[in-house]
Amino acid sequence: MLTTMSIKNAYLLSVLDDLKKKSAHEPEFLQAVEEVLESLEPVVAADPRYEQQNIIGRIVEPERVVMFRVPWVDDSGKVQVNRGFRVQFNSAIGPYKGGLRFHPTVNLSVIKFLGFEQVFKNSLTTLPMGGGKGGSDFDPKGKSDGEVMRFCQSFMTELQRHIGPDTDVPAGDIGVGAREIGFLFGQYKRIRDEFTGVLTGKGLTYGGSLARTEATGFGLCYFADACLRDNGQSFQGKKVVISGSGNVAIYANQKVNQLGAKVIAMSDSNGYIVDENGIDYKILKEIKEVKRARIKTYLDYVPSAKYVEGCSGIWTVPCDIALPCATQNEINGESAKALIANGCKGVFEGANMPSTPEAISAYLEAGIFFGPAKAANAGGVATSGLEMSQNSERLSWTFEEVDAKLKGIMEGIYAACAAAAEKFGMKGNLQAGANIAGFLKVADAMLWQGIC
Numbered sequence: 431m432l433t434t435m436s437i438k439n440a441y442l443l444s445v446l447d448d449l450k451k452k453s454a455h456e457p458e459f460l461q462a463v464e465e466v467l468e469s470l471e472p473v474v475a476a477d478p479r480y481e482q483q484n485i486i487g488r489i490v491e492p493e494r495v496v497m498f499r500v501p502w503v504d505d506s507g508k509v510q511v512n513r514g515f516r517v518q519f520n521s522a523i524g525p526y527k528g529g530l531r532f533h534p535t536v537n538l539s540v541i542k543f544l545g546f547e548q549v550f551k552n553s554l555t556t557l558p559m560g561g562g563k564g565g566s567d568f569d570p571k572g573k574s575d576g577e578v579m580r581f582c583q584s585f586m587t588e589l590q591r592h593i594g595p596d597t598d599v600p601a602g603d604i605g606v607g608a609r610e611i612g613f614l615f616g617q618y619k620r621i622r623d624e625f626t627g628v629l630t631g632k633g634l635t636y637g638g639s640l641a642r643t644e645a646t647g648f649g650l651c652y653f654a655d656a657c658l659r660d661n662g663q664s665f666q667g668k669k670v671v672i673s674g675s676g677n678v679a680i681y682a683n684q685k686v687n688q689l690g691a692k693v694i695a696m697s698d699s700n701g702y703i704v705d706e707n708g709i710d711y712k713i714l715k716e717i718k719e720v721k722r723a724r725i726k727t728y729l730d731y732v733p734s735a736k737y738v739e740g741c742s743g744i745w746t747v748p749c750d751i752a753l754p755c756a757t758q759n760e761i762n763g764e765s766a767k768a769l770i771a772n773g774c775k776g777v778f779e780g781a782n783m784p785s786t787p788e789a790i791s792a793y794l795e796a797g798i799f800f801g802p803a804k805a806a807n808a809g810g811v812a813t814s815g816l817e818m819s820q821n822s823e824r825l826s827w828t829f830e831e832v833d834a835k836l837k838g839i840m841e842g843i844y845a846a847c848a849a850a851a852e853k854f855g856m857k858g859n860l861q862a863g864a865n866i867a868g869f870l871k872v873a874d875a876m877l878w879q880g881i882c
């Protein structure tokens with residue numbers, strides 16, 4: 431349930447009230463906007479230009495929303511139809527950039543919340559990228575490669591008119607991995623007759639960047655590590671719980687291990703596994719990336735591990751650090767309290783908006799470390815930005831070069847969030863710091879560019 435109780439500024443309240451009327455059926459979008467506006471109170475109070483130029487009223491409105499029909503033929507010859515979306519949210523600091531999500535829960539509210547978050551996240555990376563997001567309610571799970579290809583070709587047949595290397599550069603997200611990006615890229619090239627860096631997350635043989643696959647999970651751990659070290663701690667010897675077992679979760683597990691901690695629980699949407707000896711990410715990679723099987727299969731490899739049906743119980747597993755890497759609103763107030771009661775000292779978000787407002791209040795009240803998604807999971811899009819640079823240069827950098835740049839960017843994001851929070855009187859509040867630091871650059875560019 432959304433509440434405007436904590437926003438006091440009359441201008442911010444009027445923007446939010448207006449948006450609630452216009453977007454009454456978009457709860458995820460309103461949740462994401464409210465979370466940002468709460469942090470911006472001292473910023474708006476400090477500089478009257480944001481109200482005079484109605485920057486907040488403009489920043490919550492996408493520049494363009496495209497919604498389209500995606501017809502395709504399944505293996506039995508039946509004609510199926512899905513809904514496609516691209517929300518081009520803000521291009522003040524660069525071409526729109528943000529992933530595509532293929533999942534049955536996708537709707538306009540979900541894509542708008544993701545696009546809105548992306549604006550601030552991309553700004554935090556310091557790279558010249560605006561914010562956008564897209565996707566479809568198509569579910570790749572259980573579909574044959576042929577069906578996925580036909581769907582992707584139909585989706586791109588429409589999307590290609592709205593994107594381009596200097597206009598809008600989509601990437602992957604839930605349900606859109608290497609296979610889907612390949613099919614989408616192939617269709618774009620075929621229709622437009624150009625080989626350009628129009629999508630990121632491409633395969634290494636056709637313009638992809640080394641370390642892009644690992645980037646979001648690795649980046650999440652670099653961010654968490656920077657926070658722990660800044661507070662005289664480290665990952666060494668810690669127990670970590672990670673939700674999800676997709677792209678972000680798998681590589682977060684790998685980096686957690688490299689940093690001297692172990693991951694004792696992971697999940698998919700059916701259930702979770704617990705392995706007190708540490709979940710082996712190589713086994714997980716085989717299960718998820720090669721076999722495309724359920725996480726329960728882990729028990730065939732490690733019979734001493736435990737499997738529990740239902741995914742939300744994972745937050746009752748005692749741990750030092752939690753890395754939610756599955757989906758939005760997966761940690762509610764109750765789960766957050768269970769984590770804290772069991773000794774959790776930090777939550778760093780790999781997924782987008784995985785914590786409900788009640789969960790975030792619980793973290794802040796308990797004073798545990800909280801790394802919000804738009805800062806902590808920015809490593810994926812940052813490395814997509816590096817892929818765009820390599821494509822423009824017609825060069826490819828080594829894994830070590832990209833990884834080193836990623837680490838530097840994540841440490842820089844942590845420092846920027848911590849500094850912004852301190853400057854506006856909220857020392858240690860990385861959520862407020864991320865929103866403020868992300869906002870200032872975009873808002874400044876909007877001020878320079880006039881009313882548009």
Ligand code: NDP
Pocket residue numbers: 602603604605606607646673674675676677678679697698699700741755756757758780781782807808810811
């Ligand atoms: P994947 O599709 O690779 O994996 C998603 C994982 O989350 C799967 O294990 C999936 O389980 C699980 N999951 C999905 N929906 C639910 C649900 N409703 N309840 C419980 N579990 C669920 O996606 P990614 O790893 O790429 O993305 C995960 C999160 O990270 C998303 O929030 C995404 O927006 C965010 N993110 C991803 C980036 C990237 O580079 N990939 C960049 C920044 C953020 P199952 O297989 O059972 O569906």
